[in-house]
Amino acid sequence: MLLPRPQARQLAGSGRYSTAACSGPPCEGRPDRNTFKRIEDQGQRKTPSLWCRCQTARQDIRSIGGMVGTSRFVALAASALAVVSALAGAPAAAADTGQPGTLYVQGVDWCSDTGPGTQDVPFCSVQAAADVVVPGQTVDIVGPPRHGGRVTITRSGTSSAPITFQGVTSDPIGTPAAQILPPLLGGTITLSGVHDVHVSYLLLDHSTTDAVDVKGSQDVVLDRLYIAQQGPEDATAATDGVSVDGASSDVTVSRSRIYDSHGNAVQVASGAHDVTVTTNELEGSRYAEIAVSGTATADLTGNTLDDACGPGLTIDHGSSATVENNVFTGVGHGTVCPAPTAPAFSVAADSAASVTADYNAFALDSGRAEYSWGGTGYTTVATFTAATGQGAHDLDHVGYAYPDATDENSPVIDSADADAPGEPATDVNGAPRVDDPLVTDTGTGTGTGTTYDRGAFERQDTLSVLGAATPSSGIGPLSVSVTPGGPHSGSWGLPLTYTVDFGDGSPAVTDASGTVTHTYTTPGVYAEKVTVTDANGSSATRTAKVTVGTATPPATSMTVSPEIAEGTVDAGTASLTLDHADNWELASRTISWGDASSSSVPVTAGATGHDYDEPFRSDTLTLTQTDIFGRTATATATFRPADSYTPLTPPEYDYQGTVKAHGLLDLTSSTLHTDANGVDAAALRVTVTGGTSGGYLTLYPYGTARPSVSALNFAAHQTTENGMTVRTSPAGDVYLYNGSAASVSVKVVTAGIFSHAQYGHSYTPVTPVRVLDTRNGTGGVTGPVASGKSITVSVAGTHGIPADAAAVVLDVQTTSTQASGSLTVTSHGIADSAVTTSYWTKGQTVSNLTVVPLADGKVVLHNSSSGSVQLVIDVFGYADATGTGSVYLPSTPTRILDTRNGTGTGGRIAKLGAHQTLKLRFSGVHGIPSSGTTAADLVLTAVSPATGGYLTAWADGTTRPGTASLDYGTGRTTPNEIMPPVGSDGYVDIYNGGAAPVNVLADQYGAYVSE
Template sequence: MRPSRRLLALALMLVATTTLVAPAAAASADPPSTVYVNSGVTCDDSGSGTEDLPFCNLQPAADQAVAGQTIVVAPSPAEYGSVTISRSGTPGAPITFTSIGKQKPVLLGAVSLAGVHDVTFSGIQVIGLGGTAAIGVTGSTDVTIDRALLQPASGNTAASGVTIDGDSSGVTVSKSEIQGFQGPIVRVDPGALHVTVTTNVLQAHGSGGVAIHGAVDAAVTGNAFTAGCGGYITIDGGASATVENNVSNVTTGTGCPSPTVGLSVDADSAAGVHADYNAYRTLAPAVEDDWGGTTYPTAAAFQTATGQGAHDLDLSTAAGSIPPENSPLLDSADANAPGELSTDFNGNPRADDPLVADTGIGTPAADRGPYERQDLIGPVVAMTPVEGLAPLATTFKVTSSGTSPWNEPVSYTVDFGDGGGSMPVASGDVLSHTYRTPGVYTETTTAADTGGTRSTATQTVTVGTVAPPKVTMALGAETFTNPALGQTEILPGYAGGTVTVSEPWEVSSAVIDWGDGATSDLATDTATISISHGYSVVGSYPVTLTVTDRLGRVSTASGTATAGDAFSRTVDDPKRVYDSRSGGGVDKVPAGGVVKLSLDQLNAGFGEADGALVNVTVTNAKSSGFIAVYPDGTPTPTTSNVDYAAGQTVANHALALAGGDGIVDFYNHSTGPVDLIVDTYGFQTHGEVGDTYQPAGPVRVLDTRSGLGAPAGAVASKDTVTFQVAGTNGVPADAAEVVMNLTATDTKSAGFLTAYAHGTTRPGISNADWTTGQTACSLVVIPLTDGKVTLYNSGPGTADFLADLVGYYNQYGDASVFLPSAPQRLLDTRSGLGSNGQIAKLQPGQTITLPVASHVNAPAAGVSAVEINLTTTNESSPGYITAYPHGAARPTTSSVDFAGGQTVANMAIVPVGANGSIDLYNGGGATVDLLVDLYGGYYQYPSN
């Protein structure tokens, strides 16, 4: 049984688990000091986390961590998942989780530290989900959370940033940015010991900032608080704590149930709390302090009433960033406060500003809040030129004065970035330097004052190659590997390929114009880049790649992208979807009438379906005419799909392409009414994975007259004949559908033929209809289950059946895709169209060659087959037309059968010869006019 036809995902991943057995000698080897996690490259969660083959996820790395090990987590395009840390370090060898560089990797979920000790979690962004904390610490000691960025997912504000339970001790939260949580930013539960919250930037949101409930010996030091409701710092339940050097902008947000409080200490905790050196900028109705239930709007009022806050400040302007020069926050902190760090939020050292008086205590003098103002000694340099061709001669000069704003001497060094190392340079000196090798270099100038402050300035120097980068672009199908089927599959509607750049470092921008109005910017950090694009309308498009290098030079490459349809069907195809006779009566479609059927009505309303494959039957015709099937909203074509005479019942296969409104028109081009019947086989789509087409033959696989494919003998009334298709004539055993031209002949009564998969229930449709003595043919798509096809004779008399194989569909696969086109007439012997203007019927035994590939909207060299409607008219005796690839031996098959005096049409899928042409052979004994209408072509992507 084949899988479901509806594929909900275009990419599948097979995860294989391999157990590795190490040799005995490896058992004593020391574990690596560094373990790597990087989901953005080739990775393996069953490995050991080397730099070349890192873990994909954080959890496997955490599960194997040992004391002294550093787990390095790289930023990745996708977020990492939740992690539970359950392994511990030692006092001298902690386990450290950290990031690479300044960019923080993102973890979506929660971090849980349960029953661990001596663990540091640093430099990682955690986006909290659900009702749990972003980081939860339970039963753990000596844990540090440093340089983290914690925030809830969009629309999820219920949880806290960090929670520390009462069985934990020695937990430090430092240099982190925590914002947006509805619960407390940091919550410390009763019984917790020695918790420190220091040098953080904290934005309260709902119910407060740092909440210390009954904890012992906590410290809240050097933080910046902004926004939110409740208390920025809340201490209750008999807790003991020190609160110093914090900077708060105390405002009451919209929707807060009560005025916001900077520091709130309940009566049970007042005796155990020491508060000093804090600074507030407070806007009423918010208040600075609530001590034992009494609020105090100013620092002076708070000090007078409680004896606390002797050095607190009232600020007139908002604070929280680096203090400006002469700010009262400068050098006014308690440098000896519990939890005060030697470096600030940005990693800068504490620095004594000589331009302000030291009003704090301890050395070195410290600023209040998380930021320390530094001596502004940033070097100013002049370098020219900074771009050009190799060898590039430059001049360099430090234009800074050599004395800092704090009146300290400043010295300078320069590293030109091309391997020569750093060298001292004095202010005003001019240096000459030549870059001899093409590349991009970073020149770095470092300034240092006598107080220990250092600052760097960098600039990029681009040294180009003599010629701009060479670029190439190869375009083809976009594919993926389906592990369930073990095969490569085409993604219909997509084009894929590669771009190659000779000097990727030299490229500043690369833009692809896909030819449909869309563009893509490429990141050219490697020499070979995979590209992919989905088209809303299938076809072939001119694609242009434009690459600009760092010197402004432009290189281009061009190609053609082709995106086609795949074939798909629902579980109830084939299916009758329209019958104008339903409800009684006949002649429901008037002369000149149009029946409009939506893709939904045609059982094709899925994904990005273009149209349905249908069998159209006309009956009860009162006069001769034809049915034209075409997209709604487009002009009525001059081509025909089903030709009929008065009193005939005639059927033909058609591709029912929908207009932009998803509707297909069926137009009755006659002077009399008819009845119309529509049966579906499936649909063409570029919105999901579908089956791809492979031409085969044409070759005859059944002839009940001669015993080919089944025992000789006409098929009896209401009887069937079954024959093998898969596994023969190049059709694989696992083919999904087979395409055949079916013919009924020697018919002893009127009737119709129904084709279906052997072993399945016969559908209530007809494929070919005939009257007594008539030869009728029709193109049919038949699903396969066991590789056999069954044909049913509905008539009361016998009939012989013939089946000519023309192709098959792979289940998904990478064969040909279909490119539909508006109906276009390629040949009409009545007018000389397609025959070099020669107006002449096709003679008996004559073959005419017709170029077809050039008319398909795809590169002609890749067109494997065309879908055409063949119409014969003005013939005087019975006969047939055989269509086959030009240059191939003529097969003993027929593509359309006709009788004298009839106009007969039949759809055919014909393989294309090597020169893009097909041959059309008149197998009858009389002349005949032949019309050929093109409805699209099948395109086979070139093999890589």
């Protein structure tokens, strides 16, 4: 099967070529409600403009990019996570090695679900961590995991050593904490039969299942979760944000935001008990924001419940509950409701006697009932309290326009019950409970100097800090100054204190009143932070980036190789591994690819790649890095775009017909099956028969001048076969020329193709070795193979051929032939893979090179003659199953050796003597690279030998092997394709094993090279 680049690449997992970037205004203030909401415009969902600048981010953007525009805050997540990603590589003064007992999950290129789960080798998925976590351990989820999906937690902690799953983000310098969203898990969570498990600070989406299912579990805390319903609003599936089944108890859902659930935001089933739902913002559910049914001891306190189709809060089936400090807000914000709007707060008759309700507040659209209590509706607090005795401190018409902003002087400020069960010491944003001095305290509780606000949000003093460290960057050591007491706005007029933290591990400066100076001694990127705090505890923080550079530009390096995927190689694609240890100091990277193109590479990238449009040249790649101070450094590497080999199984019988004397045949790309992606050469087997006079065939690229070479020589009335790898024209065509004075019948078979734009096999030559010789029993078969019989030979797993080799290069020799005939070679275990490799007449010795695909490491040889034959097999190499072998450079057929005229011999005209050796230079001439050549692709010919014999070719500088590359008979000009290894000096040795001198030709068709 051919694998063009677009289909074969596995980019989603590697992330090497996927980048995204966006830009926008600097972050200013806290995002308002509309930042999270969809914009409905002419029926089209649109994402509001991102409120924060965004830099290049590969995996974070890829993980969430498909959901932009489908939830209230996923668009915001893309922006926030992009900023996090851009700065995540900046080192601190001292590396964080992690806390003992912490497991890490991070979707980086080097993550592993079978690894140790450390910071150096984190898990790719949360599930991998959940399967091994033990009591007392924390699972840190650092940015989106590579493998999201559903997570099922089945392992428990203890009361003193709970198991914790928590999201972790790097604070983008200069971004307010309220604008940083947690890591996107990209799936759902099930807690099944566990206890003492905490899950916090994760961004979840769900469509056909609940976002979080708590099943048969106890002592579970779900804190600071962001949950969005994905999919169309009119979906029929009623799925909940958090669902607690009836077998669960002691479950807390706190400080979370749950939007647009197709069912309930939080649903508690009958049988559950001791469930706390507190300080959450729950908005836009199609049914209820909180639905409690048959639940004993539910504490439902301090929540902001907005825009539900059903009740904001509903209690039924004999539940007992405390309902305090909640804020119920209006409808009409675009939620598609399946039924008419219900009262905001509903308690069924079977539960009314067991529910305590007080300190709640209502800001509803006109016409909506505030309460349904025991089956009776009440539109105001006064009528409800008078009838039920409940809600003595409830408020209505509080003018609460949005659930996530408490206006100054709102009646919900400092009016809650600070002793309401379950409420934490901080609000949904993590802000402390503070007393607003501009509002008269009307609440109650045991707190000293503070009074809680109703709902999920605590009104804070309006504080800001301006200015930053000066200078903000420079070469270390770098001295900076900060004036923290600059302009600010403190609407409460309380005394302020300032703290300056320079972010390099040095002690923070507290009570800073004037200019503070500091010297950074270690290069790095630091978050200089000033915090202003008023007397009641409200605070604001300003962070600024300080960059301390090294004395010299960051060193740069890169390595380049062909791209490898699943044991195959795309030899026309350069895969670069980049040095990115100092990426925090880099501003930009540019790669010049050597083919007149260039591209920018993210400074955080550890790898990149490039597709070349054509092979056959050596390209110098140049990486230029520019740091934040404008200094540059470069690195170079050489890449040689080449071809990989794909066998065609079964071989394609492409042409069979007659070619007239001295005729020229155009073998088109469609005929040769070379019209696939990026094909540069074809491995052909050509058979000629029926000529009334001898001659030769020449094959060469269509549209080029005919070279003085012969691919196949034949005698009159002789059937002869040979293989050769022929470079094609850019369109994939090949010329075939009949050099005979008579017409001949020709059959052409395409055994494989070579392409620079497809994944295929590479080649690894081995020292030639004999694996079968039926004359002496080598290979386990002794004696001639009878007429019509087959033998099976194991060629892989021995003699340097790996057991999993994809194909093997064999020279098959037939000798002591008792009758005319032919030999067929078949891949054992591969149907329709038979290829006829040799034809002979009685008494003739013939050798032929063939590339045989392998399924189980065995080949089958079948004697199709009417007489017996002795068989010999020599192995020359194998197609690499790992993609790490040599790749192919086809060349225009060129005669590089002719002993008749001195070509390739330094001008010496003489036959190669009996038992003599000549050295043939192969590398560095005739377009072949001077280095890196591992094997030659030649057609070797013995011209009109006086006696029979053989030629052996091997790498110069090594011992001559006991094999034959070409067997020749008396008087017969005999060719054979050979693929000998090339010596480290670029030479191939050729030995004449015959008893008489012989003229020798060698025609070059290509070379195998290592990158």
